[in-house]
Amino acid sequence: MNENKQNLLKTLPQIDKLVKETSLRYQEISVLEIKQACQQALSSIRQEILSDQLTSVTVSDIFEKINTCLTTEPDYHLTSVINATGTILHTNLGRSLLSKKVRNHLNDVAYHYCNLEYDVNEGKRGSRYQHLTEIVKDLTGAEDVLVVNNNAAAIMLALRAIANDKEIIVSRGELVEIGGSFRIPEVIKLSGGTLVEVGTTNKTHLTDYKQAITENTGALLKVHTSNYRLIGFTEQPSLEEMASLAKQKQLPLVNDLGSGLFFDLQKFGLPYEPIIQEALSKGCDIVTFSGDKLLGGPQAGIIVGKREWIEKMRQDQLLRALRVDKLTLAALEATFMLYQNKEQAFANIPTLKMISKDLTICHEEASQLKKAIDDKTIGFRAQIVPSKSNIGGGSFPEEEMNSVAISLSSDNYSLIELEEKLRKGSIPIISRIYQNQLLLDCRTIDPSEHQLILNELITLQGANE
Numbered sequence: 001m002n003e004n005k006q007n008l009l010k011t012l013p014q015i016d017k018l019v020k021e022t023s024l025r026y027q028e029i030s031v032l033e034i035k036q037a038c039q040q041a042l043s044s045i046r047q048e049i050l051s052d053q054l055t056s057v058t059v060s061d062i063f064e065k066i067n068t069c070l071t072t073e074p075d076y077h078l079t080s081v082i083n084a085t086g087t088i089l090h091t092n093l094g095r096s097l098l099s100k101k102v103r104n105h106l107n108d109v110a111y112h113y114c115n116l117e118y119d120v121n122e123g124k125r126g127s128r129y130q131h132l133t134e135i136v137k138d139l140t141g142a143e144d145v146l147v148v149n150n151n152a153a154a155i156m157l158a159l160r161a162i163a164n165d166k167e168i169i170v171s172r173g174e175l176v177e178i179g180g181s182f183r184i185p186e187v188i189k190l191s192g193g194t195l196v197e198v199g200t201t202n203k204t205h206l207t208d209y210k211q212a213i214t215e216n217t218g219a220l221l222k223v224h225t226s227n228y229r230l231i232g233f234t235e236q237p238s239l240e241e242m243a244s245l246a247k248q249k250q251l252p253l254v255n256d257l258g259s260g261l262f263f264d265l266q267k268f269g270l271p272y273e274p275i276i277q278e279a280l281s282k283g284c285d286i287v288t289f290s291g292d293k294l295l296g297g298p299q300a301g302i303i304v305g306k307r308e309w310i311e312k313m314r315q316d317q318l319l320r321a322l323r324v325d326k327l328t329l330a331a332l333e334a335t336f337m338l339y340q341n342k343e344q345a346f347a348n349i350p351t352l353k354m355i356s357k358d359l360t361i362c363h364e365e366a367s368q369l370k371k372a373i374d375d376k377t378i379g380f381r382a383q384i385v386p387s388k389s390n391i392g393g394g395s396f397p398e399e400e401m402n403s404v405a406i407s408l409s410s411d412n413y414s415l416i417e418l419e420e421k422l423r424k425g426s427i428p429i430i431s432r433i434y435q436n437q438l439l440l441d442c443r444t445i446d447p448s449e450h451q452l453i454l455n456e457l458i459t460l461q462g463a464n465e
């Protein structure tokens with residue numbers, strides 16, 4: 001080591017002294033954090049001296065380094081990514097995004113005490129399940145409401161209350177598996193009920209249900225076949241027919257809707273899907289749906305329907321194991337608030353916003369991104385191409401929505417390398433390779449993310465110079 005380097009290393013302050021001085025500057029930060037930052041800063045400066053990146057060090061250099069260490073975000077394992085796949089409800093990427101309007105309410109509830117289980121008017125213990133009751137009743141027309149951890153939990157709790165030790169009749173065409181671990185036959189078993197399958201894979205008639213009803217029957221269950229479609233020679237009785245049969249036999253009709261759809265989405269080119277209010281008004285006794293699919297809220301399972309059954313679910317000891325926390329309740333209530341006005345919902349809930357994003361807007365955003373890439377980077381080529389996005393999350397399996405994508409290529413990387421480089425960047429960009437093109441789909445990219453994409457490309461370009 002040359003003398004200059006050695007001398008420079010000797011001039012670095014002792015850690016104890018540095019911690020003391022730093023503590024005076026940052027009185028609100030704990031000594032432990034300050035100590036870590038000082039150690040980190042000193043070790044990084046040492047490295048830079050040894051690798052000849054630094055040939056002189058001033059006191060202000062050292063404090064600047066410490067300041068950086070104190071203010072940069074830690075390297076979290078769970079991090080945000082840019083979803084350029086075009087799949088709106090990507091289960092692997094966290095399904096729905098919360099609305100920014102939800103953020104204030106989350107902040108309020110997270111950083112202060114709240115009335116989670118306290119009745120402010122009465123001055124005594126309240127229920128965490130109360131907070132959503134009125135608003136969801138208003139929105140759906142249901143008699144009562146209960147919220148649990150997810151829809152899988154919702155359907156299990158509902159079946160336990162309704163048909164424990166009894167038979168549950170389900171069409172063979174509806175015995176679905178969702179997401180690898182939710183299988184209707186298993187869930188029925190876990191609920192304590194016995195599955196009675198009726199009909200065939202492609203056709204189930206009302207008489208099939210009728211003939212299967214005995215004194216041991218506890219419920220008729222209808223499951224939305226969210227993630228697959230039967231096409232061709234198929235038949236299922238309508239919801240009205242099933243409801244009228246259930247009523248006649250004095251049996252409850254339970255409907256696992258999967259997605260929580262409040263508004264018809266046919267005008268965006270999607271096929272008819274049952275909406276929650278409709279399932280209830282057509283005579284379902286209990287309807288369950290997810291909070292983080294089309295509803296666009298946090299992960300949750302929402303149960304709506306007849307008071308007598310929901311009251312029974314409230315009494316179940318299992319509810320405690322399935323209960324939601326205050327942050328989920330806050331995010332859900334704020335999301336439901338947006339549903340009070342349709343325009344407000346479409347303008348603010350990212351899932352609905354992406355579904356309703358007009359093709360011309362997708363195109364405009366793609367043009368902006370292309371222009372930025374053309375202007376700011378060398379070695380990358382961006383081309384605007386038509387693309388197909390889909391809803392995902394097990395909703396609308398067959399349907400693709402027209403979209404617009406950037407087809408990105410590089411002078412220095414193959415498509416496969418580029419996909420990997422983007423994915424492993426400082427903000428992971430999840431793209432997709434389709435028909436020998438690397439696509440960045442503008443339906444799921446927010447324009448506020450364009451700069452981040454650009455920064456990553458500039459970094460990649462720098463790595464090649």
Ligand SMILES: *Cc1c(COP(=O)(O)O)cnc(C)c1O
Pocket residue numbers: 150151152153178182223224225226227256257258259289290291300301393394
């Ligand atoms: C998605 C889905 C579920 C599971 O919901 P989670 O909220 O993921 O637990 C259950 N049933 C149907 C029909 C679904 O589409």
